[in-house]
Amino acid sequence: MNNIKFYEIKKEIRILGIDDASFNLFEDKKTILIGAIFRGGEWLDGVLKTEIEVDGNDATEKIIEMVKNTRHKDLRIIMLDGITFGGFNVVNIKKVFEETGLGVIAVVRKIPDFEEIENVIKRYEYYEERKEGINAAGVPRKIETRKGKFIYIQCCGIKFEDAKYIVKLSSTRSLIPEPIRAAHLIASGVALGESRGGA
Amino acid sequence: MNNIKFYEIKKEIRILGIDDASFNLFEDKKTILIGAIFRGGEWLDGVLKTEIEVDGNDATEKIIEMVKNTRHKDLRIIMLDGITFGGFNVVNIKKVFEETGLGVIAVVRKIPDFEEIENVIKRYEYYEERKEGINAAGVPRKIETRKGKFIYIQCCGIKFEDAKYIVKLSSTRSLIPEPIRAAHLIASGVALGESRGGA
Numbered sequence A, B: 001m002n003n004i005k006f007y008e009i010k011k012e013i014r015i016l017g018i019d020d021a022s023f024n025l026f027e028d029k030k031t032i033l034i035g036a037i038f039r040g041g042e043w044l045d046g047v048l049k050t051e052i053e054v055d056g057n058d059a060t061e062k063i064i065e066m067v068k069n070t071r072h073k074d075l076r077i078i079m080l081d082g083i084t085f086g087g088f089n090v091v092n093i094k095k096v097f098e099e100t101g102l103g104v105i106a107v108v109r110k111i112p113d114f115e116e117i118e119n120v121i122k123r124y125e126y127y128e129e130r131k132e133g134i135n136a137a138g139v140p141r142k143i144e145t146r147k148g149k150f151i152y153i154q155c156c157g158i159k160f161e162d163a164k165y166i167v168k169l170s171s172t173r174s175l176i177p178e179p180i181r182a183a184h185l186i187a188s189g190v191a192l193g194e195s196r197g198g199a
Helices: A057-071 A093-100 A115-121 A126-138 A158-168 A178-192 B059-069 B093-100 B112-119 B129-137 B160-171 B178-192
Strands: A015-019 A031-041 A041-053 A077-078 A101-110 A141-146 A149-156 B014-020 B030-039 B044-053 B073-079 B103-108 B141-146 B148-158
Touching: A015 A178, A031 A178, A041 A057, A041 B044, A041 B178, A057 A077, A057 A093, A077 A158, A077 A178, A093 A101, A093 A126, A093 A149, A101 A158, A115 A126, A126 A149, A126 A158, A126 B073, A141 A158, A149 A158, A178 B030, A178 B044, A178 B178, B014 B044, B014 B178, B030 B059, B030 B178, B044 B059, B044 B148, B059 B073, B059 B093, B073 B093, B073 B178, B093 B103, B093 B129, B093 B148, B093 B178, B103 B160, B112 B129, B112 B160, B129 B148, B141 B160
Parallel strands: A015 A077, A077 A101, B014 B073, B073 B103
Antiparallel strands: A015 A031, A031 A041, A101 A149, A141 A149, B014 B030, B030 B044, B103 B148, B141 B148
16 A cells, blocks of 8 residues: 555644553553544543453454544554554564554654564564564654654654654644643543553 | 732643543443643643442542542642533532632533432432532522633632633633543543543
8 A cells, every 4th residue: 555645734633642551560461542632732632441361363353453443533553652562462563554544653661672573573472473564664864843853763654854844833732742642641530540651 | 818919820820631531320330520621721730530330429529539649739720621520429629628728610511400409419419418419509600711602611610710810721622621521531532542522
């Protein structure tokens, strides 16, 4: 599939930001994913929830399902807080794009150590799927969201220049896009009783 | 205790908006309360969660506890989506004010039928406490949040004029204050998998 063409990117473009809740690796078999639907970087329009297995392999499919089932048919972009949730449940952003038709942008604060990741995943099940998911995301590319402050993105289904524009447009309150920041606050607040730190 | 004096009400005054999740009256013994911490009507600063008994009498105490335990020490106002949560778990806003020192504003879309409420509560336990909570809230007073559109508020620990100013200031995206609208979206999204309707 080709990249989505944006003839005009509106300030209130509907974005679904996704983050997971923290969990107890020794006790919890599942954790929640929260989707915060935003109008650009401006305001919350809806909240979605799904569950994934801790260290499982169902995050890609659960995200696709959540997006297909929502009543919010005006979503244009999916933003992820990185490509792994619930431990090492890797999201294949290429599959998410192909199944939903939405541009996907994963945001990370620093370049992951790919060698270390390889060392971890090769010792566990789902090696092929995880490797494929990691490869599909490609190399993170730098964006300056505030003067002198950088984040990195991986994207699929959308040109880097468009993704960059949308990330900057939606980072209205902090260094990261509001849909991801809100998803993080909601997921951690619901899991812990009070939200913590940044996404 | 006297009303809180506001020498200046800032646009980014910290407000905690509270709403409950929907529940199944026949199956659920508890439901969740979500607190959305907002800077005025502008943006989400944190998320709190607690649990109350369906048709119980612990909402007042659970809200007080949630406010006392939060790391957000800069809260100034508590806003409630009405004074009953989880069925008929009545919040005594006078007690919440006295225990937290924060002004409390309950927002309703229409004047409740007090006669009908009396008929319901007198048949169940906690009659005295519920009656006291309802009386403590007083008669709802009208506010125009958009031209020709009205909501009603009950308040404690804050002058009606100040409460009115804060409600209007924070109703940035709809007819009701953002902290309550967001708390509703989060509570319903978390409970149902997808948020519904207005608060």
